[in-house]
Amino acid sequence: MSTPTSDDVRAAAATLDGIAHRTPVLTSRTLDEETGCEILLKAENLQRAGAFKFRGAFTALTALPAGTPVVAFSSGNHAQAVALAARLLGRRATIVMPQDSPAAKLAATRGYGAEVVTYDRYTGNRVAIAERIATEQGAALVPPFDDPAIIAGQGTAALELFEQVGELDLLFVPCGGGGLLSGTLLSAGTLAPGCQVFGVEPEAGDDVRRSLAAGEPVQIEVPRTIADGAQTTRVGEQTFPIIRDQVSGILAASDEQLVAEMRFLAAYLKIIVEPTGCLGLAAAREHARDLAGFAGRPRVGVILSGGNIDLARFAELVA
C-alpha cells in the first residue's frame, strides 16, 4: 500500500467488521437548539480501548506478515490501541513509554498484554529505543499516524458515520498528526462529495493550518494544551498531501472551549470525552452555522475521537 485510497478504507472496514465496535451516533435536542444545526456525534470514545486509534492499529497489524512482533512509542491512545490489537492477533507487542507516564496508562497498556519499556523523557531517545527493539526482535514499528494502513483504518469511523446517518453538509474532525482527518477525507471524497470536512486543532498547536499556508509540513514546539492527543509537533508526510488537496479548512479550539464541551457532553449526553475528543464539537458550535452558508438547518457530523482521561483529572475539569 502506498498512497491510501477510499478502497483501502473499505477494505479496512471489512477487516474491522465484528472486531471494532460500530460506535453509536448520539444526538441532543439541546445541542441542536443551541447551535441551530442538526448535530450527529460519532461516539468513538465508546470504541474499544477508548478511542478511534484502535481502528488504525488493528488495520496496520493485519497488513503485516502473520506473527510479526510489533513495537510502538506512545504515551497515549496509540499505545493501548496497538497493545489491544496485538493481543487480539496473538502478536508480541512492546510499547515504549515515558517513565513518568500516569500509572493508570502504564497499567492499562500492560493490562492488554503488552511489554512496556520506559525511558526518561528528558534524556532518553524513544526512537532509538524502538529501533533497537525492532532490530532485536525483528519487530515492525507501528507509527501513530503517518502510514497508509493507519490512515485507511482511521477512515472507517467516518465511513460508518455516513452509513449510519446519510448525507451531511459539514463534518468536524479532531486533528493532531492528521491520521483521522486524512482517513476521513478519503471516506468523504467518495461517499459524501457534497460534505465539507474541517480539521480542528488546539489553538496552541495550529501546525496544520500553518503547514497549509506554507505549502509544506511546518515543525512547531510541543504545544501547551490540555488536548494531549493533538500535541503533535508536525503533520505527517503522508497525511499532509491528502489534507492539503481535500480539506475544506482547518479550525482551532481553545482549552476553555474544550472544557466547556466536556462539561456539556457529561451533563447532557452522559458520556466522558477526553479534551482532544472535543475539538470537533467546539469548532462545530462556533462555526457550523456560518460555514454552512445557507438559511436552513445544516446537518453536521462531529467525530468525538476518544474518552481516555484519568477519572480524577476528568472530575477536576468538569466539577
Added chain:
Amino acid sequence: MSTPTSDDVRAAAATLDGIAHRTPVLTSRTLDEETGCEILLKAENLQRAGAFKFRGAFTALTALPAGTPVVAFSSGNHAQAVALAARLLGRRATIVMPQDSPAAKLAATRGYGAEVVTYDRYTGNRVAIAERIATEQGAALVPPFDDPAIIAGQGTAALELFEQVGELDLLFVPCGGGGLLSGTLLSAGTLAPGCQVFGVEPEAGDDVRRSLAAGEPVQIEVPRTIADGAQTTRVGEQTFPIIRDQVSGILAASDEQLVAEMRFLAAYLKIIVEPTGCLGLAAAREHARDLAGFAGRPRVGVILSGGNIDLARFAELVA
C-alpha cells in the same frame, strides 16, 4: 387499559418509535473477563432526558385525551420525563417539586417548558398540591410507576434489548416502585421465556423483597441510600402482582457496590451512570455466574436505567 400485557408494551414501542432514542447496547471485554459472563448493557442513561422514565411518561401522555394538561410530583427523573413528553406533545405540564431540590433539577425541568410548583418537604403535602392543580386545570396526574401505560412504556427498553441482542440467560433490572421491572417482565414473558429476570434494590430499601415474602406490598421508611431513584417506600399496587408472578428473584446492592460500578463504567465504558442506574450491574457482577447454574458463559443483560446526576456529585463519587 387495566392490567398491562406484552401487547401493550408492543403498542408502546410503536408509539415511541422515532421519538424515544433506540439506546445502544454496550459491551466491555474487561467486564466479561471479570465476571465470566457475556454482559450486554442497555444504556438507558443515553435515553432522552437521561433515563428510561421518558418511555413511560410519553406513553402515558399519549394515552390521555388530546390536549389534557398534566401534573406530576417528583424531584427526580420522572419530573424531567413528564416535562419533556408534555412539551413534545404540546401539553401544559406542572411539576410539583421540593423547594430545596437541586437548582440544576429545577432548571432542567423548567428548561423543558414545565411550570414548577415548589413545596416545603417537611410541612407541605405534595399530593394535596397536585390534586388542587388537577382540579383547577382539569389536569391528569401522571404517576411515577403505578399505572398501566407507564408500565407498558418502561417495558419497551427490554423489548428493544431482546431485539438488539437475541436470547439472554439472565437479565438484571433496577427496582424502585417496580415500573421498569414489571414492564421488563411483560416483555421477557413473551419474547424471552427462557430468560430469568431479577430485580435489584438498594440494600437499605429492600421493600420489594420483603413484600414478596409477606405476600403483599410492605411500607418502609425512606431508605438511606445514594440510589435516589429507588428510594420508594412502597411497591405499586399494579406493579406488585406482575413482579410476584413472574420475577425470578429480588437482589440487593450496597452503596459501595454502586460507587464501584459508577467508577468502572466511567473508566472503561466512558459513560456516566447515576447510582440507581448501577443496581443491575452490581448484582450481575456478584451473582450472575452462580445464578446461571451451568458451566458455560451465560449471556447476561443489564439495564443501566439512567444517568442524571449532578456533575459535581459525580466527580466527588468517582474521583
